[in-house]
Structures are given as structure tokens and as C-alpha cells.
Amino acid sequence: MQEITRDVLVNKASELMSAGTVDRVLGWMRGEFDYDITPAVFSTEEELKNNFVWNDFCGANFSKYLIRETQKSENKVLVFLKPCDTYSFNQLLTEHRFDREKVYAVGIPCNGMVDMTEIKKANEAIKAIEESGDSIVVKTLYDGDVTLDRADVLLERCKNCKSKKHVAYDELIGDDGEIIESARFDEVAKLEKMTADERYAFWQNELSRCIRCNACRDICPACTCEKCVFDNPNSGVENKAPADSFEEKMFHIIRAFHVAGRCTDCGECSRVCPQGIPLHLLNRKFISDINEFYGEYQAGSEVGNRAPIVNYTTEDLEPGEAVGRGGIDA
Amino acid sequence: MRKISLDKLDLLFSEIAKSAKLYLPVDTDNGAKYDVWEDGKKLSDALNTVRSAKDFFFPQTENLMDFKMSGKNIEIIDTRSECEDFVVFGVRACDVKSFEILDRVFLADPVDTFYKNRREHGVIISMACNKPAETCFCKTFGIDASEPCGDIATWKTDDALFLDAKTEKGEKLLSALEKITEAAKDADAEPQKALIKERLARLPLAELETSAFGNGKTNELFNAPEWKDLSESCLGCGTCTFVCPTCQCYDIKDFNTGNGVKRFRCWDSCMYSEFTRMAHGNNRLSQLERFRQRFMHKLVYYPTNNDGLFSCVGCGRCINKCPINMNIVKVMKKLGGKKNG
Amino acid sequence: MVDMKDPHIPVVGVVTDIRIDTPDVKTFRVVTPDGKKAFEHKPGQCAMLSIPGVGEAMFSITSSPTNTEFMEFSIKKCGCVTEWLHSMEVGQQITIRGPYGNAFPVDTAFVGKDMLFIAGGIGLAPLRSVINYCRHYRDRYGKIDIVYGSRSMEDLVDYKEIIEEWSNDAGVNVHLTIDREQPEWTGHVGFVPNYVKELGFTTDKIAILCGPPIMIKFTLAGLQEIGFDKTQVYTTMELRMKCGVGKCGRCNIGAKYVCKDGPVFRCDEVDELPDEY
Amino acid sequence: MQMNEYKPLIVAFCCNWCSYAGADLAGNNRLSYPADVKIIRVPCSCRVNPMFILRAFQKGADGVIICGCHPGDCHYTSGNYYTRRRMALLFSMLEFLGIERERTRVEWVSAAEGAKFAETMNDFAETVAALGENKRLEDLRCKK
Missing domain, CATH: 3.40.50.80 (Nucleotide-binding domain of ferredoxin-NADP reductase (FNR) module)
Structure with missing residues (x-):
């Protein structure tokens, strides 16, 4: 079970609403099943009581919704932020994307969210999903109950959680955690150790599945351009479908580049990809390069940080030195 | 009706593959997908493929024609060629139904010859769903997953595969398979059908119904206040449209290759902000309008123009894939009055 | 199959005359390379003009069907295709397909009025x-x-x-x-x-x-x-049209497709459509 | 180079204030460099968007080189410092995707370095020629 129950959050939200601190709540809304949870704006206590959920499937990061939501009204909106969400929150503030004064942020601890795709890989026809300690019990329609180790079916980003610490909030429920030395760059390092041919084959296989649905871009809290270059018919690259394998690569390279230095590694891109492409690896490659070339940098850790890509020193390494480093085949 | 024992499936596939390219669902790390059968490829047990079967007839991108330009002159090069025969095995009842829905768009006058070409050269072997999932609601749209259509319908039991030809194309193929299959009585497949029927009736979405939608409901639903809440968190991505077996909106674009121009067609999504952008402006400016368009099209506009046939087949892909878990079931329940509530 | 005509495949047209009407409107005269009209049409119908590499766009046919020699299009500069059209010279080839849409009921409802x-x-x-x-x-x-x-x-x-x-x-x-x-x-x-x-x-x-x-x-x-x-x-309402053949899914107002059911509408018919125009 | 030998197509983005003039100087001094180097003049090396580089590969380039002012000498004070960071990250990413790292390069060439310009282009063309045709960032539609 999560330490913080749904009721605690509902009560907190109701309390803030009746006190007039906020007039609406950005929260997770119950779906048809245990796992299909939708981000929603709750404006009455009644709605909160009936439809608010907090369970293993509340992966959605609300930070980006704040841009639209804060433009709607002069009143404050309550937002629940998991530790990783707070980094996106800060990054958006750094970029002046929403008005901090219109938000009341409540930090909530998180034990990691479960990846439904992972569960469904082995189990189809699911009646219900229950949490019990470190296990997840999947009740199926035809094959009885299946017990899974919770740690095995966490979202990738949660398996490699980088921080249980909230870096922004007005109020915190429960105890704050710590920044974690995670193994999140291991996969990047593994790829770097492969030969160029192997890496090419790996990405060719992964990116060839892209259907250009733009879900990665549209969910990304760093992708907040009013008009994306890939939507602009005059850009010459407004490619609605991957008509050639080149275009898949271009889209993903450019997208990762556009968020380089601003990506907080929230992992939403990989979570939502309908084709299961490990897009976070591209972002992490940039993060790990930035760390290595220009010093440790975590986007969103503080408001007002200058992103490394809009910064420089006269002593930076040369592009020629940037390649072929750190185990990459020479 | 014919039957073949399951341990001879490879024989069946190799026999079919002798005369035409055979596609079937195979397992990958990221769910099942249709792949060309070759020796060693195993039929997936998954309920359905991640991407729908519409790709066979309406691929994500296809070249329509080429142009060569020289000075003020233009040469139009018709690049069409006769499609090779192919067979798709293991298509579920919902996806088979989606072909009928696409047919009514692409085969309506004026006929889309790119679509028709592939449609005429493809043979569909459907397969009944032994284990329909919680996200299935094909029954809502009058589809019976225990009696799939297609050119040949099949039922898989614990030890055998039953095959029943449904069309002329199917009969031709099935008769070519006579020497490796054995005769079976219709009654032999009945227990399996009954089992599936019973399972379908017990699905969580079995009660979802359509009486609030369909022909003539446009004005009633168009201004419904519920659209605002429903579309509130929609990201405007194209996931639902691209995994949907019936979404068929497309765009035609030109690509200058440096030695000519290729005009190609690609899937487009009514959820995209630029979808209806024309020289004079954009017809649907808000996400609410775009969101409404998608569901109104499936549940009202399409049936209005097509004798009440809905353009959703209840395959459940959008339920599984939407990044924010908004889907047609939630829309139907919210707009469908008391019955669906 | 491949010998059938596909509605997406156009024919070549030659621009034989360009008239400057206003600072941002030009009228183009179009015939096939052998000097004929590309196709017959009815008053109010549209045609898809295109310049490969730039794009396709739908235009009303401004010349009367009674003109047996050529078709004319009066085009206002407002997008990439029209901009390109405005920059062309006489003799330039373009592509043309159509006719699309319904027409004004000139031979029925309008007669005698x-x-x-x-x-x-x-x-x-x-x-x-x-x-x-x-x-x-x-x-x-x-x-x-x-x-x-x-x-x-x-x-x-x-x-x-x-x-x-x-x-x-x-x-x-x-x-x-x-x-x-x-x-x-x-x-x-x-x-x-x-x-x-x-x-x-x-x-x-x-x-x-x-x-x-x-x-x-x-x-x-x-x-x-x-x-x-x-x-x-x-x-x-021909402004809304895109593919012209009722398939691409853009121009609809409610269940009506402007490119097939329109572009000509009687105003009481428009009233029955949802408020989306 | 022999006539029948494969000649790579090189796109060189040259800063208006230094390497473009450097290329001019190379020409004036009759220094030879491969004719398959297509120079694109940019107002500053930092004008080069990563998309330009990818698009060059898409349209058939086998190698892309960016030439700018020496660090510290930027006409706009700091443009080339940004170039340096961006390209370091981009090239590293291209390598991560398995694309041969020798296909992309950044060189600092001043207006006075006509000889360096020619030398750089000769060297780069040779390196790219050794790699052969660009296959990993090609767009099949653009192939004849």
C-alpha cells in the first residue's frame, strides 16, 4: 500500500477548497478499471469524494497541465506533486511557463508507480488489481489470481527513481525523502559500450516502430512550445508520418535535442509511448553527456538555473573530443 | 467445415504460404504484431495485435504518384502496380468488421484504387477470441467474437483448429488446403463457440450500449456540456487514431527528393491541432472541438451516412494505449444517459 | 486495378493566360497540354489545382460551364500554393483534378426565377x-x-x-x-x-x-x-475542402461533407447543421 | 584521386566572418580542395540548427562540417561557444545512435587561414571517402 491513502488526499483537497485557498484541484480520476486513470480537474468536494483516486497507477505528471490551468482563472489551483513531478514543476517555473502565485502545490510521497503495459505483457483479461504489501495481485477473468512482485512491474523511471525528495511545494504530506543514487544511466552506458553497428541496429529496431503519434511530445513537460516545429507546415519538416526511417530518427534526435538541458528525466515519454520505444534513453544520453562535459546538472532542481545548453565557458571541450569517450568503441 | 490438429499448424501455414504471402500475429517484446510467416515463426496467443490490421489495406504511408519537373513542364508518373496476393491469418472479429467500415469510405464513389487494389488481393482468415479481455466491447456494436466474419473463420480449441469458409475467396483457399485438413461437422466447433459466447456475456463492458448515439443524434449531442470535461485532459496526440482500426483520416503531402517529387498519403489525426488548417484558417480551433469531432464521427456522423453502422468496433486498443486513459467507453458512458451510467 | 482511374491522380494542365485582377487576385486560364478543357463541370463546382512539391489546393471554377474552350480560376494570394500560383508565368504546367462537390441548382430550382x-x-x-x-x-x-x-x-x-x-x-x-x-x-x-x-x-x-x-x-x-x-x-463553403473525394475527414460540418454534400448549401440546410462553421 | 573513385558529397556550413572568407582566400591562392564540398554561408556558426545537419544528410550529404571563428574571435562575441556545446552534444548523440562519428566535424578557421581551410576540407573529404556512402542517415526516397 501507499503510505498515504486516498482519503488523506481527498480530505486535504476538500479542506483547502472549503477554506477558499483553492477553487479546483488537479488530480487523478477513477476510470472503468483499476488502472485507467485520467488527469482531471475537480471543482466540487462531491466530485472528489466520488472520483478521486490515488493508487499504483497515478503516474501522470500534472506539471504541464498547470500552464493551461493557470490561464483559466485568477484563483489558485491545487496540484498534487510526486517527487519527480516537482522537478518538472520547477523547470516550467524557470521557463516562466505559469504563474506560481496561482498554484497551491501539495507534495506527496511516492513508492513508485506500476507499469500496466508490463503487467499486461503476461496477463490478459484482467478483472481487478489489488496491492498487498510488496506484491500486486492481478485477478484475471480466466486464469485465476496472479501475484507479482511490485518491484518487477514498476515503471522504468520508478525502478530507477532519481529522487524521493520534493524540490518544490507549498505543503508536504508525509515525510520527504532523499535524492537517490540510482542506476538510471546504466542502460546508456551499456549502449555506449556496444559497437557502432550494434547501437545502430538497436536504435533502428526501436525507432522503426514509431508511429509518429506525438504522444511523447505532447505529454512532455519540457515540450511546451505553442507551436512545435514539427507542426509547422512551413518548417519543411512537418512530417505527419514516418515516411522513411530517416524521419523517425530526425524526429527523435531533434526532439531530444530540443529538451536537452531542460529534460528533468521524468520518464513520461517512455511511459506513454504506445509502441514501447525506450525514448528516455535518448534524453538520458544528453543528461549523462552534460554531466560529464559540463558538470553535474539536474534540470528543475532549483528555480532559475541556467540550462547548460544556453550557457558556456571558454574552456569547454571541443566537439571532436566529445565523441569516442568513456568506453565508446575507439 | 474443416479441421486440422494444432500440432500441424506449421504445415497449414507452409501450405498457405506456398501460394501467397502469409501474415500472422507473432509475439515481440512489445506485444503481438503481424509479421510475414516463415519457418519457425509461431502464432501469437495474445488476444490482439498492438497495431490494428488496417495497415494491410490502408498503410500508414504510401506513395500515390511521382512527378518529374523540367522547366515549366510536369510529368505525372503513375506508380501503381498490381498488388501481390496475400493472406492474413488470425484477424479478430473486431478487426474484420473494421474492414467493412473502411470499405464504405474507400470503396465509395469515387473508388480509391490504392485501397481497392490491396483489398482485392487480400484473403482474411479470422479467428474467434477464446479469451476476450476486460477492454473488449465488440458486442456493443453487434459483433460476435465467437462468429467472426472474413473469408475463412477459424476456431482454436485445445487440440484443433476449425476452419469454415465464408466467401468465395475463402472457399477457394480452403479447398486448396483439403489434403492437409480433415472434414469436420459444424457441431464440432459448437462447444468452443458456446464457451466464448458465455465469456463475452460476462465481460465488464458487456452492458455498454448505443441507443443514445447513431443516425440523427447530431444536434442533440453536439452541444452537450459533457464534452468540456471529457476533453479537458486530452493531449491532442494521435495515439488513439493511429491504433484505431477504423480511423481513416489521411493527409496528402509532397516530398521533394531533389530529383523529383513524391506525393504520398499518410495517416492523419483529427486530434492534431493542424488537422483542419486550410488557407482560410482552421475550422476546429480548440481541443474540445477536435475531441468532439473524433467521437461524433464514430458514434453519430458515420452511422448517419452509413445506415446506422457505427465506426467503432470495440477492440479496446484506445483503452490500452491512450496516454491519459480517455477513451470511447468513457465518452459513451458519460453521454449515453442513464443506461450506460 | 491499376488501369482504373484513381481520384487522387490528377492530369496536367497548362496555364495559357494570367490576368491581374486586383493587387492580390489573379485569374488563371487552364487547358490540357493539347489545348482542351480538362473536364466538364457544373456552376459552383470546384477543382483541385496543385504544384508538385508545393501542395494541392481547392478552387472554385470561375468560368462558366458554357465556355467550351478553357477553365478559369480567380485566385487570391493567401497561402503557399496560391503564392506559388501567383508567381508563375504563362506556359507553366500545373496539375488539375475534379470536378468536386455539388453545384447550384441552375437547371432546376433556379429556372424561371x-x-x-x-x-x-x-x-x-x-x-x-x-x-x-x-x-x-x-x-x-x-x-x-x-x-x-x-x-x-x-x-x-x-x-x-x-x-x-x-x-x-x-x-x-x-x-x-x-x-x-x-x-x-x-x-x-x-x-x-x-x-x-x-x-x-x-x-x-x-x-x-x-x-x-x-x-x-x-x-x-x-x-x-x-x-x-x-x-x-x-x-x-468550398473553403473547407481538402481531398475533394469525401475520404480525408476534414471538411465535415456535422455529418455533412462539404466536398460531397456541398459546397453549395441552401441556407435552411445550413441551419440544420451543428454550429461549426 | 582517381576518376572512378567514390567521391563523397560534403556540406560545409561556413561562418560569414571567418571560414567563408577563408574559403575565398583558399580560392584566391589557388589551393585546391574537392569540388564536392558544397559551402553554405551562415551568419555565424551558431546559426546551424541540428536540423540543418540532419537535413543535409537526408538530401544526400555524406559528411557535414561546420566552420566557425576560433573560440574567442566570434563576430558576435559568443556564438561559436554555443556552437561548441551544441555540436558536442549533437555529435555525441549521433554516435550514440550508431552513426559514424567521422561524418561530422567542427573546425575553427579564420579569414586568414586559406591554407587551413583547404587542408581541412581535403582531410575531411578523405576521411568521409574512407567511410563510404552515408547509409545510416539516408532517406531512401532521395536516392536516384
């Missing part, structure tokens, strides 16, 4: 083919009134044809207006909707409206004020 054409700006383009059709079969229709307004004198499309041909026809009355006073302008000054009301037409006519949406809205209201019924008023 007095006609009132009301256009604003480039809105004259779709009406020109109907006007010239009616002029060609002059005895089939009653009196013809044309109310046409534009921002300024220079912005009146087909000014030469209006003055030299239309105005001289028996039973054709042309009423021109411009939005603001100009020294060399001796005609009426004012917006189209007000002018229509001032002119005070009898209500036994068929009215055909085309122009900017705001003009259509107010003119329609004005017509209703002086006693017109919506069933007497027609308009065209």
Missing part, C-alpha cells in the same frame, strides 16, 4: 460561373441583380467584365459598392449588407451569397429582414 447575386471581395469567384451561365441561358431566368462590394475600387475582381459585359446586358442590373470613399469612385460607398437593404429587393427572388463569413451572416439577416425566406438563399 429572378436571380439576386450578392458577393463580397473574392466571393465573386464562385458566383461568376453561375452568373455567366445564367447570362448564357438568359431566357431561362428572370431579372438578374448583382450586388458586389469590395474594400476599394482596386479590389473589385473582374471589374472589366462587370463594366463591359454584365452591365450592358438587358435585364442585368449591377450594383457595385466599395467600403470607403475614393476620389475617382462615383458609385455607392458602404458595406454590402447595408447596401442590399437599401436597394430593397422584391422577395420573389433566389439569392446567392458568397463572401467573407461576417458578410454572409449580416447579409442573410438583412435579407430575412426584408422578407426573404432561408429556402430562397444559397451559399457555398
Whole structure:
């Protein structure tokens, strides 16, 4: 079970609403099943009581919704932020994307969210999903109950959680955690150790599945351009479908580049990809390069940080030195 | 009706593959997908493929024609060629139904010859769903997953595969398979059908119904206040449209290759902000309008123009894939009055 | 299959004449390379013109079907395709496909009626083919009134044809207006909707409206004020079209596809559509 | 180079204030460099968007080189410092995707370094020629 129950959050939200601190709540809304949870704006206590959920499937990061939501009204909106969400929150503030004064942020601890795709890989026809300690019990329609180790079916980003610490909030429920030395760059390092041919084959296989649905871009809290270059018919690259394998690569390279230095590694891109492409690896490659070339940098850790890509020193390494480093085949 | 024992499936596939390219669902790390059968490829047990079967007839991108330009002159090069025969095995009842829905768009006058070409050269072997999932609601749209259509319908039991030809194309193929299959009585497949029927009736979405939608409901639903809440968190991505077996909106674009121009067609999504952008402006400016368009099209506009046939087949892909878990079931329940509530 | 004609595949057209109508409107004459009309059409129908590499766009055919030699398109510069079209020279080849959409019921509902054409700006383009059709079969229709307004004198499309041909026809009355006073302008000054009301037409006519949406809205209201019924008023919405063949899924207003069910609608039919235009 | 030998197509983005003039100087001094180097003049090396580089590969380039002012000498004070960071990250990413790292390069060439310009181009063309045709960032539609 999560330490913080749904009721605690509902009560907190109701309390803030009746006190007039906020007039609406950005929260997770119950779906048809245990796992299909939708981000929603709750404006009455009644709605909160009936439809608010907090369970293993509340992966959605609300930070980006704040841009639209804060433009709607002069009143404050309550937002629940998991530790990783707070980094996106800060990054958006750094970029002046929403008005901090219109938000009341409540930090909530998180034990990691479960990846439904992972569960469904082995189990189809699911009646219900229950949490019990470190296990997840999947009740199926035809094959009885299946017990899974919770740690095995966490979202990738949660398996490699980088921080249980909230870096922004007005109020915190429960105890704050710590920044974690995670193994999140291991996969990047593994790829770097492969030969160029192997890496090419790996990405060719992964990116060839892209259907250009733009879900990665549209969910990304760093992708907040009013008009994306890939939507602009005059850009010459407004490619609605991957008509050639080149275009898949271009889209993903450019997208990762556009968020380089601003990506907080929230992992939403990989979570939502309908084709299961490990897009976070591209972002992490940039993060790990930035760390290595220009010093440790975590986007969103503080408001007002200058992103490394809009910064420089006269002593930076040369592009020629940037390649072929750190185990990459020479 | 014919039957073949399951341990001879490879024989069946190799026999079919002798005369035409055979596609079937195979397992990958990221769910099942249709792949060309070759020796060693195993039929997936998954309920359905991640991407729908519409790709066979309406691929994500296809070249329509080429142009060569020289000075003020233009040469139009018709690049069409006769499609090779192919067979798709293991298509579920919902996806088979989606072909009928696409047919009514692409085969309506004026006929889309790119679509028709592939449609005429493809043979569909459907397969009944032994284990329909919680996200299935094909029954809502009058589809019976225990009696799939297609050119040949099949039922898989614990030890055998039953095959029943449904069309002329199917009969031709099935008769070519006579020497490796054995005769079976219709009654032999009945227990399996009954089992599936019973399972379908017990699905969580079995009660979802359509009486609030369909022909003539446009004005009633168009201004419904519920659209605002429903579309509130929609990201405007194209996931639902691209995994949907019936979404068929497309765009035609030109690509200058440096030695000519290729005009190609690609899937487009009514959820995209630029979808209806024309020289004079954009017809649907808000996400609410775009969101409404998608569901109104499936549940009202399409049936209005097509004798009440809905353009959703209840395959459940959008339920599984939407990044924010908004889907047609939630829309139907919210707009469908008391019955669906 | 591949010997069948596909609706997406166009034919080559040659631009044989380019007329500068206004600072941002040009009229292009198009024939096939062997000098014929690319296809037959009815008044109000559209055609898809394209320049490979730039794109396709839908335009009303401005010439009358009674013209057996060529087709004409009056095109306002407003996007990439139109910009390209405006930059071309005589002799340039383009591609053309069509005709698309329904047409004005010139041979049924309009027969024997007095006609009132009301256009604003480039809105004259779709009406020109109907006007010239009616002029060609002059005895089939009653009196013809044309109310046409534009921002300024220079912005009146087909000014030469209006003055030299239309105005001289028996039973054709042309009423021109411009939005603001100009020294060399001796005609009426004012917006189209007000002018229509001032002119005070009898209500036994068929009215055909085309122009900017705001003009259509107010003119329609004005017509209703002086006693017109919506069933007497027609308009065209070809601006929304994209593929032209009822498949791409863009132009619909409710369940109606503008490229198949339209672009010509009677105003009472428009009323039944959801408010999405 | 032999006539029948494969000649790579090189796109060189040259800063208006230094390497473009450097290329001019190379020409004036009759220093030869491969004719298959297509120079694109940019106002500053930092004008080069990563998309330009990818698009060059798409349209058939086998190698892309960016030439700018020496660090510290930027006409706009700091443009080339940004170039340096961006390209370091981009090239590293291209390598991560398995694209041969020798296909992309950044060189600092001043207006006075006509010889360096020619030398750089000769060297780069040779390196790219050794790699052969660009296959990993090609767009099949653009192939004849």
C-alpha cells in the first residue's frame, strides 16, 4: 500500500477548497478499471469524494497541465506533486511557463508507480488489481489470481527513481525523502559500450516502430512550445508520418535535442509511448553527456538555473573530443 | 467445415504460404504484431495485435504518384502496380468488421484504387477470441467474437483448429488446403463457440450500449456540456487514431527528393491541432472541438451516412494505449444517459 | 486495378493566360497540354489545382460551364500554393483534378426565377460561373441583380467584365459598392449588407451569397429582414475542402461533407447543421 | 584521386566572418580542395540548427562540417561557444545512435587561414571517402 491513502488526499483537497485557498484541484480520476486513470480537474468536494483516486497507477505528471490551468482563472489551483513531478514543476517555473502565485502545490510521497503495459505483457483479461504489501495481485477473468512482485512491474523511471525528495511545494504530506543514487544511466552506458553497428541496429529496431503519434511530445513537460516545429507546415519538416526511417530518427534526435538541458528525466515519454520505444534513453544520453562535459546538472532542481545548453565557458571541450569517450568503441 | 490438429499448424501455414504471402500475429517484446510467416515463426496467443490490421489495406504511408519537373513542364508518373496476393491469418472479429467500415469510405464513389487494389488481393482468415479481455466491447456494436466474419473463420480449441469458409475467396483457399485438413461437422466447433459466447456475456463492458448515439443524434449531442470535461485532459496526440482500426483520416503531402517529387498519403489525426488548417484558417480551433469531432464521427456522423453502422468496433486498443486513459467507453458512458451510467 | 482511374491522380494542365485582377487576385486560364478543357463541370463546382512539391489546393471554377474552350480560376494570394500560383508565368504546367462537390441548382430550382447575386471581395469567384451561365441561358431566368462590394475600387475582381459585359446586358442590373470613399469612385460607398437593404429587393427572388463569413451572416439577416425566406438563399463553403473525394475527414460540418454534400448549401440546410462553421 | 573513385558529397556550413572568407582566400591562392564540398554561408556558426545537419544528410550529404571563428574571435562575441556545446552534444548523440562519428566535424578557421581551410576540407573529404556512402542517415526516397 501507499503510505498515504486516498482519503488523506481527498480530505486535504476538500479542506483547502472549503477554506477558499483553492477553487479546483488537479488530480487523478477513477476510470472503468483499476488502472485507467485520467488527469482531471475537480471543482466540487462531491466530485472528489466520488472520483478521486490515488493508487499504483497515478503516474501522470500534472506539471504541464498547470500552464493551461493557470490561464483559466485568477484563483489558485491545487496540484498534487510526486517527487519527480516537482522537478518538472520547477523547470516550467524557470521557463516562466505559469504563474506560481496561482498554484497551491501539495507534495506527496511516492513508492513508485506500476507499469500496466508490463503487467499486461503476461496477463490478459484482467478483472481487478489489488496491492498487498510488496506484491500486486492481478485477478484475471480466466486464469485465476496472479501475484507479482511490485518491484518487477514498476515503471522504468520508478525502478530507477532519481529522487524521493520534493524540490518544490507549498505543503508536504508525509515525510520527504532523499535524492537517490540510482542506476538510471546504466542502460546508456551499456549502449555506449556496444559497437557502432550494434547501437545502430538497436536504435533502428526501436525507432522503426514509431508511429509518429506525438504522444511523447505532447505529454512532455519540457515540450511546451505553442507551436512545435514539427507542426509547422512551413518548417519543411512537418512530417505527419514516418515516411522513411530517416524521419523517425530526425524526429527523435531533434526532439531530444530540443529538451536537452531542460529534460528533468521524468520518464513520461517512455511511459506513454504506445509502441514501447525506450525514448528516455535518448534524453538520458544528453543528461549523462552534460554531466560529464559540463558538470553535474539536474534540470528543475532549483528555480532559475541556467540550462547548460544556453550557457558556456571558454574552456569547454571541443566537439571532436566529445565523441569516442568513456568506453565508446575507439 | 474443416479441421486440422494444432500440432500441424506449421504445415497449414507452409501450405498457405506456398501460394501467397502469409501474415500472422507473432509475439515481440512489445506485444503481438503481424509479421510475414516463415519457418519457425509461431502464432501469437495474445488476444490482439498492438497495431490494428488496417495497415494491410490502408498503410500508414504510401506513395500515390511521382512527378518529374523540367522547366515549366510536369510529368505525372503513375506508380501503381498490381498488388501481390496475400493472406492474413488470425484477424479478430473486431478487426474484420473494421474492414467493412473502411470499405464504405474507400470503396465509395469515387473508388480509391490504392485501397481497392490491396483489398482485392487480400484473403482474411479470422479467428474467434477464446479469451476476450476486460477492454473488449465488440458486442456493443453487434459483433460476435465467437462468429467472426472474413473469408475463412477459424476456431482454436485445445487440440484443433476449425476452419469454415465464408466467401468465395475463402472457399477457394480452403479447398486448396483439403489434403492437409480433415472434414469436420459444424457441431464440432459448437462447444468452443458456446464457451466464448458465455465469456463475452460476462465481460465488464458487456452492458455498454448505443441507443443514445447513431443516425440523427447530431444536434442533440453536439452541444452537450459533457464534452468540456471529457476533453479537458486530452493531449491532442494521435495515439488513439493511429491504433484505431477504423480511423481513416489521411493527409496528402509532397516530398521533394531533389530529383523529383513524391506525393504520398499518410495517416492523419483529427486530434492534431493542424488537422483542419486550410488557407482560410482552421475550422476546429480548440481541443474540445477536435475531441468532439473524433467521437461524433464514430458514434453519430458515420452511422448517419452509413445506415446506422457505427465506426467503432470495440477492440479496446484506445483503452490500452491512450496516454491519459480517455477513451470511447468513457465518452459513451458519460453521454449515453442513464443506461450506460 | 491499376488501369482504373484513381481520384487522387490528377492530369496536367497548362496555364495559357494570367490576368491581374486586383493587387492580390489573379485569374488563371487552364487547358490540357493539347489545348482542351480538362473536364466538364457544373456552376459552383470546384477543382483541385496543385504544384508538385508545393501542395494541392481547392478552387472554385470561375468560368462558366458554357465556355467550351478553357477553365478559369480567380485566385487570391493567401497561402503557399496560391503564392506559388501567383508567381508563375504563362506556359507553366500545373496539375488539375475534379470536378468536386455539388453545384447550384441552375437547371432546376433556379429556372424561371429572378436571380439576386450578392458577393463580397473574392466571393465573386464562385458566383461568376453561375452568373455567366445564367447570362448564357438568359431566357431561362428572370431579372438578374448583382450586388458586389469590395474594400476599394482596386479590389473589385473582374471589374472589366462587370463594366463591359454584365452591365450592358438587358435585364442585368449591377450594383457595385466599395467600403470607403475614393476620389475617382462615383458609385455607392458602404458595406454590402447595408447596401442590399437599401436597394430593397422584391422577395420573389433566389439569392446567392458568397463572401467573407461576417458578410454572409449580416447579409442573410438583412435579407430575412426584408422578407426573404432561408429556402430562397444559397451559399457555398468550398473553403473547407481538402481531398475533394469525401475520404480525408476534414471538411465535415456535422455529418455533412462539404466536398460531397456541398459546397453549395441552401441556407435552411445550413441551419440544420451543428454550429461549426 | 582517381576518376572512378567514390567521391563523397560534403556540406560545409561556413561562418560569414571567418571560414567563408577563408574559403575565398583558399580560392584566391589557388589551393585546391574537392569540388564536392558544397559551402553554405551562415551568419555565424551558431546559426546551424541540428536540423540543418540532419537535413543535409537526408538530401544526400555524406559528411557535414561546420566552420566557425576560433573560440574567442566570434563576430558576435559568443556564438561559436554555443556552437561548441551544441555540436558536442549533437555529435555525441549521433554516435550514440550508431552513426559514424567521422561524418561530422567542427573546425575553427579564420579569414586568414586559406591554407587551413583547404587542408581541412581535403582531410575531411578523405576521411568521409574512407567511410563510404552515408547509409545510416539516408532517406531512401532521395536516392536516384
